[in-house]
Amino acid sequence: MSILDADFMRLAFATGAVVGILAPAVGFFLVQRRMSLIGDGIGHVAFAGVAAGYLLGVSPVATALVASVGGAVAIEWLRTRRRAAGDQALALLFYTGIAAGVVLVSAAGALNANLFAFLFGSILTVTRGDLLLVSILGVVGVALIALLYRALVAVALDEESARVSGIPVGTLNVVLAGLAGVTIAVSMRIVGILLIAALMVLPVIAASLVAWSIRSTILLAIALGLAAVFVGLAVAYYADLAPGGAIVLTAAGSYVLVGLGSAARRRLLARTTG
């Protein structure tokens, strides 16, 4: 039996394709802004959103989406208003999010296997409704990045200069934070809340080892993100593992491979030119 014969695997791969594209594309701008860990903070808030979904009896994906975007915008607000330093704002979000999640999930009596699927990802739990929501959000996310690409690059290169010349930096930062929130919500079924931030960051830092421009970094990161998702899902299917771990370990492996390849290429070039 082929891996794609099972309906749940087709749903997982389709959802994974959206995740593999969106997470590194958003992650690139977070890495450039030295905000690599924001995804972790938002993930913890998303956990509270999932728990709220259980408590209210509505779709945990929808409530996690609301919580993630709200949390992302809150952290940006704290950061820019200088109410808290960047890492303090993250810490505030991290611990409040996880504590709210634990309280809500125990109130809902939902400390069970379903919750673990959200924390670490599951290939069995993606529904057609999830795929539809993820696809819509993914298309909107990628379209927004394409539309605002040059402005996001300008802010990533020099935020203060962008602000001086009248680029709406605050609005762009909120949009980027919102996109990070959307990416977390979109990805949690497959990769899991606790690991999604890695898929936003690892493909980008792997790509940056060999890329030759911003554009090539983003495209390579997307290629590596897609490869990590597909290989990780296949490994999870055949070895009966949680997909989040398999996907993120594959992404980490791609960093090692790209790094070794890049070092070997440099050595070869040095030998031929020297």
Next chain:
Amino acid sequence: MPLAVELDRVAFAYPGGAPVLRDVTLAVEEGEFVAIAGPNGGGKTTLLRIVLGLERPTAGSARLWGEPAARSGRRSRISYLAQRAQLGIESPATVREVVEAGLVARRGVVGRFRASERGRVAEAIERVGLTPQAAVTLSKLSGGQRQRAFIAKALAGAPDLLVLDEPTAGVDVDAQEALALLLEDLHRDLGLTTLFVSHEFGAVERFVDRLVLVRGAVVFDGDPAALPSSWHDPSHVHP
């Protein structure tokens, strides 16, 4: 000539802190090339941030082309080159990608570049002598070349006011000389109002129209040739 920058009896202190600037009055005409110098901690970067509307004075007023600096309607005509440490020099951006970013403020944040805009980018890169390096990433350039890439970014926006904060920090003497010559060319050819803020002004001293020394207040404002010889190193300014 109309005034590009006006500071009138400006004072500034951070909340709970000692005064950084007191009673600063400064007027820069359109087309002037002015060096603002002074020792580290003397308040020149704060003065610059007030000029750019990034900080509000605690007393007095700051105006750009006659409008309050913080609410200027001509923001897209200002190109600001921040201190080196704040620039994304570790990003994987090529020279061309950096310079393209300089167009965003003028043309708006959405949409694709037109042919004329791509031409303006190529022109700005050529102007700073980086055409052969246009597709090279910043990380592979020298400090002086990176500095020129960011100046090309500033030029791509066709600014009326060019503001450079410590542009010579971390670059060697040859690169400082080359930068000074480039700024002189731009000032002469384009008539750009230029504010050059640095604790090292030796490289541009012979090109600027005026030198302003800041040490909590303006302690000198005039022709650099009139500067007392003992003041030529601004880290040893004695009012």
